[in-house]
Amino acid sequence: MERQSSISASELSLALAGLALFLIAFDAVGGWVLRGAYQKSTVNPIYRALLGNPETVVLGSSTAMSGLSPSALGGRAYNASENGQTIFYAAAFLRNLPLDHSLKRVIFGFDVQDFIRGHKSEFMKYLKTLAPLAEIDSELMKKYELNDPLARYKYVSGLYPFQGRARRVLFEWWRPKNAGNGFTFFEGYEKRNPNRRPEDYATLLEAPEESYEALRQLVDLAGKRNLQLIVVSPPWRDQLIPARQKRYSRIMKTAQKIFQTSAVCNLTEISSSVIDKLIGDETKFFDRRHLNGTGAEIYSRFIAQLIANRCGELSRLSSP
Amino acid sequence: MLFSAAILFGLASKPVRPWFLLAASLAFYGTFNWAFLILLVAVIACTYAAGRFIQRHPHFGWQVPIWTLAVMSPLLFYKYLIIWFPWMWESFIPVSTFDLEGYGTVLIPVGLSFFTFQCLSYIFDVRRGYYPPERNPLRFGLFIAFFPQLLAGPIERWPSLSKQLFSAERPTPDMVLDGLQLLAYGFFMKLALADWLGFYVDAAYVNPAANSSVAAFLGLYGFTFQIYGDFCGYSLIALGSARLFGIKLIINFRQPLFARDIEEFWQRWHISLTRWIGDYVYRPLGVQMIKIKWLPKRAQESAVLLVTWIAMGLWHGAKVPFLIFGLIMAILFILNGFYKRGRRRRPRVMSSLIGWVVTFHLIVVAFALIRAETMEDWFGLLKAAFAFSPGHVPFSGILVNIFIALFVVMGVDAVRRFWPDYRLKNLYSRTAVIGLLVIWVLVLGHDDGKTIIYFGF
Numbered sequence: 001m002e003r004q005s006s007i008s009a010s011e012l013s014l015a016l017a018g019l020a021l022f023l024i025a026f027d028a029v030g031g032w033v034l035r036g037a038y039q040k041s042t043v044n045p046i047y048r049a050l051l052g053n054p055e056t057v058v059l060g061s062s063t064a065m066s067g068l069s070p071s072a073l074g075g076r077a078y079n080a081s082e083n084g085q086t087i088f089y090a091a092a093f094l095r096n097l098p099l100d101h102s103l104k105r106v107i108f109g110f111d112v113q114d115f116i117r118g119h120k121s122e123f124m125k126y127l128k129t130l131a132p133l134a135e136i137d138s139e140l141m142k143k144y145e146l147n148d149p150l151a152r153y154k155y156v157s158g159l160y161p162f163q164g165r166a167r168r169v170l171f172e173w174w175r176p177k178n179a180g181n182g183f184t185f186f187e188g189y190e191k192r193n194p195n196r197r198p199e200d201y202a203t204l205l206e207a208p209e210e211s212y213e214a215l216r217q218l219v220d221l222a223g224k225r226n227l228q229l230i231v232v233s234p235p236w237r238d239q240l241i242p243a244r245q246k247r248y249s250r251i252m253k254t255a256q257k258i259f260q261t262s263a264v265c266n267l268t269e270i271s272s273s274v275i276d277k278l279i280g281d282e283t284k285f286f287d288r289r290h291l292n293g294t295g296a297e298i299y300s301r302f303i304a305q306l307i308a309n310r311c312g313e314l315s316r317l318s319s320p
Numbered sequence: 321m322l323f324s325a326a327i328l329f330g331l332a333s334k335p336v337r338p339w340f341l342l343a344a345s346l347a348f349y350g351t352f353n354w355a356f357l358i359l360l361v362a363v364i365a366c367t368y369a370a371g372r373f374i375q376r377h378p379h380f381g382w383q384v385p386i387w388t389l390a391v392m393s394p395l396l397f398y399k400y401l402i403i404w405f406p407w408m409w410e411s412f413i414p415v416s417t418f419d420l421e422g423y424g425t426v427l428i429p430v431g432l433s434f435f436t437f438q439c440l441s442y443i444f445d446v447r448r449g450y451y452p453p454e455r456n457p458l459r460f461g462l463f464i465a466f467f468p469q470l471l472a473g474p475i476e477r478w479p480s481l482s483k484q485l486f487s488a489e490r491p492t493p494d495m496v497l498d499g500l501q502l503l504a505y506g507f508f509m510k511l512a513l514a515d516w517l518g519f520y521v522d523a524a525y526v527n528p529a530a531n532s533s534v535a536a537f538l539g540l541y542g543f544t545f546q547i548y549g550d551f552c553g554y555s556l557i558a559l560g561s562a563r564l565f566g567i568k569l570i571i572n573f574r575q576p577l578f579a580r581d582i583e584e585f586w587q588r589w590h591i592s593l594t595r596w597i598g599d600y601v602y603r604p605l606g607v608q609m610i611k612i613k614w615l616p617k618r619a620q621e622s623a624v625l626l627v628t629w630i631a632m633g634l635w636h637g638a639k640v641p642f643l644i645f646g647l648i649m650a651i652l653f654i655l656n657g658f659y660k661r662g663r664r665r666r667p668r669v670m671s672s673l674i675g676w677v678v679t680f681h682l683i684v685v686a687f688a689l690i691r692a693e694t695m696e697d698w699f700g701l702l703k704a705a706f707a708f709s710p711g712h713v714p715f716s717g718i719l720v721n722i723f724i725a726l727f728v729v730m731g732v733d734a735v736r737r738f739w740p741d742y743r744l745k746n747l748y749s750r751t752a753v754i755g756l757l758v759i760w761v762l763v764l765g766h767d768d769g770k771t772i773i774y775f776g777f
Contacts, residue, residue, distance in 0.1 A: 005493045006494055007747050011747055012493040019752075023759070026759060027762070030763070162763070163762055163763065163765055163766075167717050167764065
C-alpha cells in the first residue's frame, strides 16, 4: 500500500532547493565578512601575538607554553605557544607573519611529540588550536584535511571554519583584547595515576619524514623572515624512562643535523647542573611533562642567560 | 554520506533496498573499528542461532540462561570484567596506539550494550512465543545492525522494526521533511546546547570540592541539561536519519524534564530502555516475587523495584556511583508509590507544580552521580554548591549561547507537553525552521564535536 503524504515531491524539492541556495549564499557572505574581521581580531593568534609589538615570540606545544616565562626571558617577549601546538602550526605561524612585524627572534620549544606520528598525531585533533591558523593557511589545512573527513567541507565553506567563534571574531575585531604576554603557568604538582600503564613509545612507528620536513621549513622560514631562530627543549621528567630516552635520542640525532646546516642557535642539548637539578626535583614540575610556575621561572632565566651568552653574537639571518 | 545513502536507497529497486541498508549499516559500524565489526556479526549470529534453537527445542531446559550468557558475554567482558580484573585486557585487548597521557586506553565497541539488549529482547520474546524466529540470517542481521539505532538506541523490538525494514517502502516527502527537521533539531540540541554546557560541567568536575557555589551549581544543573541535550539530540538524529529511509523509530524522549513525579520521568526519559527493563526485568521479577507468599505485597513491590533499579544503575557501568544512583531511584520509586496510594484525588495544578519542581531537583542531584567519577566527587560537588561560598563563573558569550539554546529547547518541550497536538504544518515555515537551525549550528554551535555521552554506556 502506498503511503500518503500531505506534500508532493516537487513541492518539497522546490522548498529544499530554495533552502540550499539561501544557505550557500549566506555561507559565502558570512564567511567573507568573518574572514575579513578575523585578520584583525585577537582570535587570530598572529594578530594577538603581535599586538604589543614584541621582539621575541615563543612557539611550541604545552611544554613551551608552561615552561617559558616571557618576563624572565627579558625584553618584549610574547609566549604564543599553546596546548597541542605542533611543529606544522609553528611553521604556519611564520609563513603567515605580516611583512611589517616587530619580531627579531623566535624561540621554538622543540617537542619530541611532534615526531611521534607527524600530522596524524593526536595533537592535530585539537581543532581549537589548529583551526585559527588553518583558516588562513592553506598548507596547514591540506595537512589537516588528511586527518578529518569534515575538513574538505570546512575548506570550501565560508562559515564552518568559524563555527562557535563567529561572535568572538566579530567582538574581538571590534574591541581587541589586551594580549598580555601570553604566558600560562601551572601551579603545584599533579601526581601521576599509578593504575595506568606506561606505553612504550619505542614500539611505535618511526618518526615520519614530514615532521623533519616541517622542521626544515621552520628553519628556512625564519631565515626568509629575517628572524633569529632559537631552539630550546623544555625539560621533561619522562626522559628518565629508558624506552622514551632511546626514541628521543634517535629523533634528536636527525634534528641536530637540521639545526647544524642552518644558522640556528641550538640550545636543545645543553647539559647543565641547572637542568639536571630541575629534572630531579618534582616540586618544580606540574606533571611529568610540564614545568610549573616556579620551574618555568628558573628554566626561563637559565635560557635567557644562555641566549645572551651563546646566541647574542648571531646577527639577523639572511636568506639561506 | 547519510544523504547520499538515502538517495541511493530511494533509487534502488524494492527488493534491493533491505540489502543495501544492511551493507551500509555494516560499513558504517566498520568505520569505527573493523575488528569490532566481527564482534557485532558474532553477536548477531549467536542471537540468530538462539532463535532457531529455541524454536526447534522448545523444551530444552536452561537454554534461555545459556543463550543470554553467550550473547551478553562481550558486554560483561568489556563493561565489567576489564574493570574488575584489569590484567585481562593488558595482554590481548586492542589498545589505542597513542594517547595524550602516554598511556594505553581500552577501546570498547561502540553501542555494545544497546545492540546486546536488542538481541536479548528477541531471544526472550521468541522463548515466550510472541513471534516465530526469523529464518533468514541476513534479514535478522539488518534488524540488529540498522545503523541509525545501532550506536545508542533507541532499543527497538522485532515486530515494529522488522515489518518496516522488510517492506522497504520509499520515504514519502512528508517523512523526508520530518527527517530533516529532526536531524536539524537533534544537532541543535547536541552542538548548540549540550556541548557548550560540557565546557562548564567538565570544569566543575575537575576538582568538585574546590568549586565556588556558582560554579558547582552550574556543574550540577548543567549536567542534567547537558545529558538531556546530548542524548535526546542523538536520539532525534537517529530518528531523523531513519525517516530518510522511510523508517519510524520509537520516540525515546517525551519532555522528561517536565515530569511531575519520578515514575512519569522514567516514562519519558530513555523510553526504550525503561520499557526494556520493565518487560524483561521488572515484570518477570514481580511474577516470581508473588510466589513468595509470606512476604507482604508492599515489601514484594519494594524488593522488585530495588533489584530492578540496581540493575539499571549497574547498566551504566561497574562503579559505586552508578550503584548508588540505582539505589536512589529505587527509593524514590518506593516513596512515590506510597505517596500515590495515599492520594485519592487527581492532582491539582499546584500539586503538579510542586511535584515537577521536586522531581526536577531530585533528578539533578541523582544525575550528578552518573557524571561523578567517585562518591567523593559527588559529595564534594554537593558540598561546594550548598556551602554558598563566594566566587563567580567568568561571564562570557558562551553562557549567552547556552541560555538562548536552553530557552529554545525548554520552550519547544513546553509546547509539546502542554499543546501536544500543535504542529508546524506549512511546508515553507518548516523549511525556514530547518534553515534557521542549520545556521545556528554553523555559526554558534560547538566546534569540537564531543562524543555522545551515552556511547560510553
